[in-house]
């Protein structure tokens with residue numbers, strides 16, 4: 007049984023506003039998330055923590071802190087949040103995490119999964135099983151030139167080498183991860199991304215990861231320039247938002263700098279738009 011759904015603040019970073027908003031003109035997106043003098047916008051690294059009777063399940067891990075200064079200078083990690091400190095504030099040590107679901111293997115989602123300890127790359131959560139799927143794993147392990155800078159081998163190869171990586175079905179059908187937890191499989195942002203659905207005490211929660219990275223990306227045409235198949239993202243978003251509407255879900259945004267979570271409803275033109283805001 008699911009006991010709680012919580013968010014874990016793993017800090018913030020910056021990404022180019024143009025890349026984050028795709029074909030949307032800056033005159034429009036700059037009102038939503040104003041860019042700095044280098045056209046960079048601040049984004050959250052917000053993980054999900056699901057507690058059941060006997061498991062503490064972490065979804066995504068932020069970007070971690072093992073990359074060099076040059077790498078970090080591109081992405082400007084900032085803010086008070088820190089994955090391990092935020093878990094400690096919830097009375098959880100790394101040893102207490104039983105499972106880590108990696109929605110996908112871009113660095114800002116799995117960087118915190120592996121840490122540098124005494125000169126060796128080791129799983130950050132020593133007792134956890136790490137979960138991905140074989141299609142995405144192969145996609146990340148031999149990356150295309152478009153996503154190469156997002157798939158950093160030091161973030162995920164040690165998981166396989168140290169036998170803590172497990173693969174879930176990747177046939178496109180929803181995966182029942184545990185009672186009350188379903189993973190939905192998408193291919194627009196990257197091949198084989200999981201969005202996470204949780205039913206907890208009568209409330210449905212959806213964590214779309216980079217399918218809908220922020221509340222700013224709720225309008226269907228707001229698709230990131232990073233996406234490998236933007237037209238697939240469009241149809242996946244429509245399906246996902248209809249599910250959120252039907253299930254009266256709370257959508258939790260991994261990268262939204264302001265809004266942690268919100269419900270959705272139909273506006274007078276029949277579009278699915280943000281409703282009430284929530285903090286978990």
Ligand SMILES: [Zn+2]
Nearest residue numbers: 110112195216
């Ligand atoms: Zn991504």
